[in-house]
Amino acid sequence: MENNQMTKENGSNLIQIKNLKKHFKIGGGLKGPKTVYAVDGVTFDIKKGETFGLVGESGCGKTTLGRTLLRLYEPTAGTVTYDGDVIFDENNKKNNPKMLPFRRKMQIIFQDPSASLDPRMTVGEIIGEALDIHKLHQGKDRADRINQLLDRVGLNSEHSNRYPHEFSGGQQQRIGIARALAVEPEFIVCDEPISALDVSIQSQVVNMLEDMQDELGLTYLFIAHDLSVVRHISDRIGVMYLGNMVELGNGREMYADPIHPYTKTLLSAVPIPDPKANREKKRIILEGEIPSPMNPPKGCKFHTRCPFATDVCKQEVPEWREVKDGHFVACHNV
């Protein structure tokens, strides 16, 4: 990853996301349906060939953002461009393209491998279905291609006739990865691909994803709670809080010099391997619970938990701005 850091940093954008929103309408209680502001105006780019790490507490909207930019969820507002092609524009909805050709280029690996594989289909059928949808390898090399994919993810051709429940969690995630790879994608949303796995096999799966990236020139959006996971694999990192991105920057810079108070809090919770340094490290404990995305605070959404909040933070939404070259922050105190 380090070797081609420079090219990536100077590289062109594969995906451009502007003011993307996904609001869910739920229920119909006494006061009518409620709105969940799951993703609430997010702007960032993903560069060709990079790993963009996306982190934040549970429920902050990471999965929703990943699915909305793929249009697996239809966005509520904003624009998404893929390699120069507009795939969603809120102002031109009638002309938004059919997604099938893009589905081949943009894949997803799911958070929960067991739930993402159809229990009634064999592994061969699962991978074969991805080939069939996109009319790839339809001839006599179809079986070879399935075996080759199984081999690539560390399984073998005998696994082809078995069902998902016959595999361990790590193997199920490998099947999910083979399914994503089958269609020769350029971009993969990796939605917490290792968080459901046993610690002992997490690094195997991460290493495999990194090797595949080098080999195939893939671009990743890598979602994680755990900053220690994304630290090693991400070129750039975006931090989300309650539906918004609050900070984005180069991975090394984000660790060495985080700017947003929320990023500082997240980083203070990451253990340092040296026990002495770890004991002496100052932890910042956030006051209060994460507010509900159905009723987010006005102004800066973080103000209810921020130790530095002032009056302006309670009233005005902070602007998302570039404070250093390539380093973006939304905070009134910066």
Ligand SMILES: Nc1ncnc2c1ncn2[C@@H]1O[C@H](COP(=O)(O)OP(=O)(O)OP(=O)(O)O)[C@@H](O)[C@H]1O
């Ligand atoms: N289909 C849906 N309908 C209604 N609300 C939803 C839906 N999907 C997600 N939400 C809500 O949107 C918010 C963001 O959820 P999301 O799954 O994107 O969070 P996340 O950051 O991926 O969390 P985790 O780290 O736990 O996976 C949550 O409040 C969630 O309850």
Ligand SMILES: [Mg+2]
């Ligand atoms: Mg999620």
